[in-house]
Amino acid sequence: MHPRSSLTSLFNSTTSSLEFQLMPKMITDQELDFNPNYLKLYYGKLFPFTDIFRWMSYGNDGKHPGCDSSYFGRREFSFTLENDIYLRFQSFNNALELENSIKEKSPFKIDIGPVYTVDPAKRHAYAQGDNKVFAPVERELIFDIDMSDYDDVRYCCSGADVCLNCWPLMTIAIKVIDTALRDDFGFKHILWVYSGRRGVHCWVCDQKARRLTNEQRAAIADYFRVYKGNENTHKKISLTGAALHPFLATSYTSVLKHFFEKNLLTSQNLLATEERYEKILDMIPDESIASKLRGKWQDSRRSSSTKEDINVVRWEQCKQLLQSGKISHKDYEGALKRLCSAILTPG
Structure with a gap:
C-alpha cells in the first residue's frame, strides 16, 4: 500500500493539494447543470x-x-x-x-x-x-x-x-x-x-x-513505493529471501491480512475467474509455483464438491501449496505476506 503517485513537491510550479470541490452532488440519473x-x-x-x-x-x-x-x-x-x-x-x-x-x-x-x-x-x-x-x-x-x-x-x-x-x-x-x-x-x-x-x-x-x-x-x-510496475510491466515478487520491508511487515499483521481475507477476496471476487487470477499468477516469478497454482485453481473451477466461496477455496489452496511445497515452513508466513501485500499494492 503506498501513496499513489502524487507527493506534492515544495517547488512545484503550480499549486495543488487541498482542493475544495464545489460542484453540486448528482441527485438524479441526469447530470445537473452547475448553479x-x-x-x-x-x-x-x-x-x-x-x-x-x-x-x-x-x-x-x-x-x-x-x-x-x-x-x-x-x-x-x-x-x-x-x-x-x-x-x-x-x-x-x-x-x-x-x-x-x-x-x-x-x-x-x-x-x-x-x-x-x-x-x-x-x-x-x-x-x-x-x-x-x-x-x-x-x-x-x-x-x-x-x-x-x-x-x-x-x-x-x-x-x-x-x-x-x-x-x-x-x-x-x-x-x-x-x-x-x-x-x-x-x-x-x-x-x-x-x-x-x-x-x-x-x-x-x-x-x-x-x-x-x-x-x-x-x-x-x-x-512507500515497495512494489513497482505498470500495465506493460507486471510486478514480480520474490516469495522468499530478504526480510520483508518494515512498512509491509507491520501493516500486514495489523491491517492487510484481515482485510484481504475477510473483505477483498469475496467483495471483489478476486480469484473468481481465470482472467482475474492470472493477474496474481503473473506476479510470481517462480514458474513452478505459478504452474501448480494454476492447475489447482483450474481444477477447483471444475469441482462442485464444495459450497464455499470459490475465492476463499482458491486462496486456501494457495496457502496450502506454499506451506507444503518447496518453500520452507520458516518462509511460509513471509511468502503469504509478500503475496498479499503485492496484491494490495498496485504498481
Missing part, C-alpha cells in the same frame, strides 16, 4: 474562512509576542474561476481579506500552495539579486491517493466510479499510511480529507514536515 447561486450560498453561509486562517497560520496569527505576523500573508492561494480562468499568487493578510476575495471571485476551485520568502502577490518587486529572493520555504507534506489506481484489484467499478465495495480500499490505505507516518517518521499532525472526486488527500502539517527539502520528500515517497 453559481449554490456556490455563492456556500461561500456566504458555510465556507470555514476562520478555520482555514487558523490552520494555515500555525499560531502566527498576531495574537502573541514573537509570532511571525507576515506568515499567512506569504502563503500562496490559487483560484480556478468560471471558464477555467486560473489565478495564481493570491495572498491575504488575514481571514477577512481571504473571505472578501473568495466571496467576490466565487472560485470553482481553491488550491493552497507554499509559504514563500515574501508576499507572492508582490513577487515582482524582488529581483533575483535582492537579499529577499522570491522562493518557497515551507509546504505541507501532501499525498494524493486515487481510487482509480486500484483498478487492477477492484472489479465492482473503474475509473471515477466508486461504491461501498471498493471504498474500503481507501480506508485501508489511510490506516496503513497514517500508521507509518506516525510510527516510522514521527509525524503527529496529519489531516485526511476527501478529494471531492475519487480519492483522499493526506496533509502532514508538522513543522519538520513543512520544512522538508524536495530530496527528503522524495525519500519518504520512495519508502
Whole structure:
C-alpha cells in the first residue's frame, strides 16, 4: 500500500493539494447543470474562512509576542474561476481579506500552495539579486491517493466510479499510511480529507514536515513505493529471501491480512475467474509455483464438491501449496505476506 503517485513537491510550479470541490452532488440519473447561486450560498453561509486562517497560520496569527505576523500573508492561494480562468499568487493578510476575495471571485476551485520568502502577490518587486529572493520555504507534506489506481484489484467499478465495495480500499490505505507516518517518521499532525472526486488527500502539517527539502520528500515517497510496475510491466515478487520491508511487515499483521481475507477476496471476487487470477499468477516469478497454482485453481473451477466461496477455496489452496511445497515452513508466513501485500499494492 503506498501513496499513489502524487507527493506534492515544495517547488512545484503550480499549486495543488487541498482542493475544495464545489460542484453540486448528482441527485438524479441526469447530470445537473452547475448553479453559481449554490456556490455563492456556500461561500456566504458555510465556507470555514476562520478555520482555514487558523490552520494555515500555525499560531502566527498576531495574537502573541514573537509570532511571525507576515506568515499567512506569504502563503500562496490559487483560484480556478468560471471558464477555467486560473489565478495564481493570491495572498491575504488575514481571514477577512481571504473571505472578501473568495466571496467576490466565487472560485470553482481553491488550491493552497507554499509559504514563500515574501508576499507572492508582490513577487515582482524582488529581483533575483535582492537579499529577499522570491522562493518557497515551507509546504505541507501532501499525498494524493486515487481510487482509480486500484483498478487492477477492484472489479465492482473503474475509473471515477466508486461504491461501498471498493471504498474500503481507501480506508485501508489511510490506516496503513497514517500508521507509518506516525510510527516510522514521527509525524503527529496529519489531516485526511476527501478529494471531492475519487480519492483522499493526506496533509502532514508538522513543522519538520513543512520544512522538508524536495530530496527528503522524495525519500519518504520512495519508502512507500515497495512494489513497482505498470500495465506493460507486471510486478514480480520474490516469495522468499530478504526480510520483508518494515512498512509491509507491520501493516500486514495489523491491517492487510484481515482485510484481504475477510473483505477483498469475496467483495471483489478476486480469484473468481481465470482472467482475474492470472493477474496474481503473473506476479510470481517462480514458474513452478505459478504452474501448480494454476492447475489447482483450474481444477477447483471444475469441482462442485464444495459450497464455499470459490475465492476463499482458491486462496486456501494457495496457502496450502506454499506451506507444503518447496518453500520452507520458516518462509511460509513471509511468502503469504509478500503475496498479499503485492496484491494490495498496485504498481
